[in-house]
Amino acid sequence: MKRRVLLWMILFLLLSAPASAGLNVVATLPWIGSIAREIGGDRVRVRVLVRPTQDAHYVEARPSMILAARRADLLMYNGLDLEAGYLPVLVESSRNPRIQPGMPGDVDCSRFVEVLQGDAATGRADRSMGDIHPLGNPHYHLSPKNIARVARGMADSLSAVDPGNRDLYMANLAAFERKLSQKLKQWSGAGLEGGRFVAYHRFFEYLAAEFGFHIVGYIEEKPGIPPSAAHIQEVMERMKEDGVTKILTTVYQVGREGRYVSERTGAELVVLPHDVGSMKGVDDWFGLIDRILEVLKGGTGGGR
Numbered sequence: 001m002k003r004r005v006l007l008w009m010i011l012f013l014l015l016s017a018p019a020s021a022g023l024n025v026v027a028t029l030p031w032i033g034s035i036a037r038e039i040g041g042d043r044v045r046v047r048v049l050v051r052p053t054q055d056a057h058y059v060e061a062r063p064s065m066i067l068a069a070r071r072a073d074l075l076m077y078n079g080l081d082l083e084a085g086y087l088p089v090l091v092e093s094s095r096n097p098r099i100q101p102g103m104p105g106d107v108d109c110s111r112f113v114e115v116l117q118g119d120a121a122t123g124r125a126d127r128s129m130g131d132i133h134p135l136g137n138p139h140y141h142l143s144p145k146n147i148a149r150v151a152r153g154m155a156d157s158l159s160a161v162d163p164g165n166r167d168l169y170m171a172n173l174a175a176f177e178r179k180l181s182q183k184l185k186q187w188s189g190a191g192l193e194g195g196r197f198v199a200y201h202r203f204f205e206y207l208a209a210e211f212g213f214h215i216v217g218y219i220e221e222k223p224g225i226p227p228s229a230a231h232i233q234e235v236m237e238r239m240k241e242d243g244v245t246k247i248l249t250t251v252y253q254v255g256r257e258g259r260y261v262s263e264r265t266g267a268e269l270v271v272l273p274h275d276v277g278s279m280k281g282v283d284d285w286f287g288l289i290d291r292i293l294e295v296l297k298g299g300t301g302g303g304r
Contacts, residue, residue: 023162026072026099028083029056030276031141032109034284036076039154039172043165047072049090052277055252057224061086061093069094072105073161076154079110080138104160110138112153113146116205141275142292143206144184147285151176183286187211190293196242198235198267200249200258203274207292216242219249219257227257239265250274270295 025044027033033048040046047068050059056078069075069090077083091099091106098105115136140146155173159166193212197204200219208215217238221231238244239261246268249258254271262269272292273279282291 023073023158024071025074025076026068028075028077028087029141030278031285031288032076032078034276035147035151035176036154038176038284039151039169040158041168041172043162043168044158052275053251056082056275057085059083059086061089065090066093069099070096072096072099074105074107074157075099076107076109076157078138078141079108080115080135080140082138098161104157107154107157109150109153110136110140112149113140113143114149115140116209137202137205139203140206141285142204142289143210144180144187144289145210146206148177148180151180179286183289187289187293190297192293192296195296196244197270198239198244198247198261200247200253200255203250203253204248204272211293213296215248216244219247219261226255232257232261236261236265239267246270248272251278272296 022043022045023040025033025036025040025046027036027046027048029050030048030052033046036044036046049065049068050056065086066089072094075091077087091101096105097103100106117136141150151173155169158169162169190211195213196216197208197213198217198219199215202215202218202220202223204215217235219227219232219235221227227235244265244267247258247262248270250272251274254269258269261267272295273282273288276282276284276288279291282288
C-alpha cells in the first residue's frame with residue numbers, strides 16, 4: 001500500500017511540475033506563435049488562438065480559448081487594440097494571475113515596436129468610423145525592423161518568467177537575428193522602390209515604408225465598411241491618374257469591390273498572404289515576407 005501511495009505521489013509531482021515540462025505560451029496570432037517557437041525552442045509549447053484564414057479584426061472568444069489562457073505561463077498578443085473584441089474577456093475569464101495586465105506573463109508585442117500613426121490617432125473615435133485604430137496601425141508584423149524588436153522582447157519576456165533558461169533564449173535570439181540579417185540582404189533586391197499601388201485595407205503601410213513603395217489609395221472608404229459607389233469611382237480615377245496597375249489585398253479581403261475595380265481598370269488584383277499559414281508554403285514569419293515580396297516582384301497574383 002505504501003509503495004502504491006509513493007508511486008502516485010511521484011506521478012502527481014511529475015504531472016504538476018511546470019519547470020520540467022517547459023512553458024505554455026498562448027499566442028493570439030500565427031506570426032506571434034511562429035516567432036515564439038523560434039525564440040523559445042524546445043522550452044515552449046505554443047498554442048495559437050486565431051486561425052490563419054481568419055480576419056483578426058473579427059474574432060470572438062470561445063471556451064477553448066479561455067481554457068488555453070487559464071493554462072498559459074505567457075500570453076503574447078499583437079496589441080494596439082487589434083484583439084480588443086475578445087482578449088479582455090479571455091484574460092478576465094481565465095482567472096490566471098500569471099497573464100493579468102502588468103504581470104510578467106502579459107506580453108503585449110506592440111510595446112517593443114515603433115508604431116505608425118493609426119486611422120484616428122486623435123479626436124473622437126466610434127464604430128461609425130469603421131475599424132479605426134487610435135493607438136496606431138496594428139499591422140507591424142510586416143516590418144522586419146519591428147520584428148527584430150519583437151524577437152528581442154520575447155526573449156526578455158521568456159527569460160523573466162524562466163530565468164534558468166535565459167542563455168538558451170538568448171542563443172535562439174542570436175540565431176534568429178543572424179537569419180534576419182541574411183534575409184535582409186536577400187530582400188534588399190526586391191526592387192519595389194517608387195512603386196505605386198492601391199490597397200483594399202490599410203494593411204501594408206509598414207511594408208511600404210521599409211521597401212520604398214507607396215499606397216496611393218484604398219478601396220475601403222472606412223476600414224471594415226464596404227465602400228460607396230462614389231468612393232470606388234474616385235479610387236478608379238486616382239488609379240488612372242497615377243498609372244496604378246496593381247491592387248493589393250489579402251486572402252480574407254478578396255471581395256466583389258476589389259474584383260470590380262480590377263475588371264473596370266484592368267489592374268491586377270494581387271492577393272498576398274496576411275499571416276503565417278494563410279497560404280500554402282508560408283510556414284513561418286520569414287516565409288511570409290518571402291512570399292509577399294516574391295508576389296509583388298513577379299505580379300503572379302498570389303494564390304493559396
